[in-house]
Amino acid sequence: MSNLQPDDSPEDEGSLLEFEHLESTLPPGLRRSASSLFEAIQSSPAPPSSGPSGTNIASIGHHAPPSLAQPQPHLSLIADRDNRFRSPSAHGSRTSSQNPNLRNVNLRQSLISKLSRSEHGDVATPIPLPRPRFNEEVFKPAINTKQSSTGVLWATERATEYGFNSESVADWANLGQGAPEHGDTVPGSFIRPKSVPITDQSKEYAPTAGVKVLREAVANYYNQTYREGKQSQYTYKNVCIVPGGRAGLTRIASIISDCYLSFFLPDYTAYAEMLSLFKNFAPIPVPLNESDNYEIHLKMIKDELTRGVSALLTSNPRNPTGRCMERSQLQQLHHMCREKCLLIMDEFYSHYYYDEGCTGSSISSAMFVEDVNRDPVLILNGLTKAFRLPGWRICWILGPEEYIDALSSAGSFLDGGSNAPLQYAAVSMLEPLRVRQEMKALQLHFKMKRDYVINRLTKMGFKFNERSIPNSTFYLWLNLSHLPGKLSNCLGFFHECLHEKVIVVPGFFFLINPQNLSHLEEVIWYNYVRISYGPEFKQLELGMDGIERILARFGCLPYEIKH
Secondary structure, three states, rough: OOOOOOOOHHHHHHHHHHHHHHHHHHOOHHHHHHOOOHHHOOOOOOOOOEEEOOOOOOOOOOOOOOHOOOOOOHHHHHHHHHHHHHHOOOOOOOOOOOOHHOOOOHHHHHHHHHHHHOEOOOOOOOOOOOOOOOOOOOOOOOOOOOOOOOOHHHHHHHHHHOOOOOOOOOOOOOOOOOOOOOOOOEEEOOOOOOOOOOOOOHOOOOOOOOOHHHHOOOHHHHHHOOOOOOOOOHHHHHHEEEHHHHHHHHHHHHHOOOOOOEEEEEOOOHHHHHHHHOOOEEEEEOOOOHHOOOOOOOOHHHHHHHOOOOOEEEEOOOOOOOOOOHHHHHHHHHHHHHOEEEEEEOOOOOOEOOOOOOOOOOOOHHHHHOOOOOOOOOEEEEOOOOOOOOOHHOEEEOOOOOHHHHHHHHHHOOOOOHHHHHHHHHHHHHHHHHHHHHHHHHHHHHHHHHHHHHHHHHOOOOOOOOOOOOOOOOOEEEOOOOOOOHHHOOHHHHHHHOOOOOOOOOOOOOOOOOOHHOHHHHHHHEEEEEEEEOOHHHHHHHHHHHHHHHHHHOOOOOOOOOO
């Protein structure tokens, strides 16, 4: 602070310091991967940016105070950390630590200034000052104090610092949480349970593979829905009930060994923790291309198999892009991997499928399993998304009996199994005709919400095409690259949303780079945020109104808001 010049604004320096504080809350692996991204936008000399009126951003006194135009030592240190928050203008470019432009302190500081304020003046809000996760003055034996939150949890923690209360959302629009509306708000849907019977039987520990009657109901549902007429049928021995999707993934990670496991980027953020905790296999990230809207191509999978991969993990439909593989693609995938590679198919969003007229139809890998006890395919799903009961933590894994036995054994030392009364209560929900009717109601309602959000954002100037419009899930992978300055960056956009009581998830959390195995600067999605249209319609309206106000403040709406 003592280095401030007479004309420097303490608020301006504070804004830069707060950038550093916000960055410090990110996971260490993400900070390491992000450290050189700022250089990517300076791969060639470029003139200083100008605002809409032609004003030079780097030279105006009001917009760029003296503290940002002079090579102050303390700000140079801040720049080394803060300069990473601007996205590359062209994806796929490699960074260069030898970029001579970055030695120009004035240039660096003007770009930092551009991030910390609007091109139209002092209307950008300061970067939040997060609370420390741990009190460093208190001795904490053995705890890992360097562990950072990621994804939705990180976004929610930051929102909490701005007054968000997850138990009473009030006028906040939580478009970050990966959960559907859970009330009786979907026309045609069955009424959510108001109470759960507690029988004597349900007071006992449930088997770690789940209660038999629920395992039978799951097997019966998959047989009638996806395997009608096939000789090989699932039985209860092919089903393992698990206390949530993460628990299921953790059990799977614990039973595989001595293999290469490929997964695709971007994908579900919780994969990162699972893939980094276990050392019994080697995770291999496979980046997808932005030009394809991050779709998986079968040639890519063939290449993975050729280099010796024997396990493959993916979500289908995909989180966060909201796209689902076609039946023909899924069939070919099974043919390629059969007896060569374990397919771990995360199908939690399989019933949020809009391409077939919202009739309740869905796509599952269970359609293309030839022999349920021979094909190495593990399918994860549950009540969490499709039945809109995320709090129940009742999910399942389907697979060959030998895998299910191993998963049951893993549950005995990992999580102890699922809640017994809720397992019994779930049995009646899985009657196939009832599920079909429930899924039809769900699809009609969530497609309506998807169309509302896309229509609002399109009017605000966001661009969509057939492949960027989600045909599944309740997520929108939103490209910010056309927005000015701070808003084109997922962290800047996220921060402005906080001031409008809107929560989104910054795109770089979907990097999933366990163990920092490779430099993935070109696929850190600094131009993207994930928006969920899972919440009730009122929250979607609040969220779209908040984003509209942000764009109005930055002068980048294609129309004026009429009050």
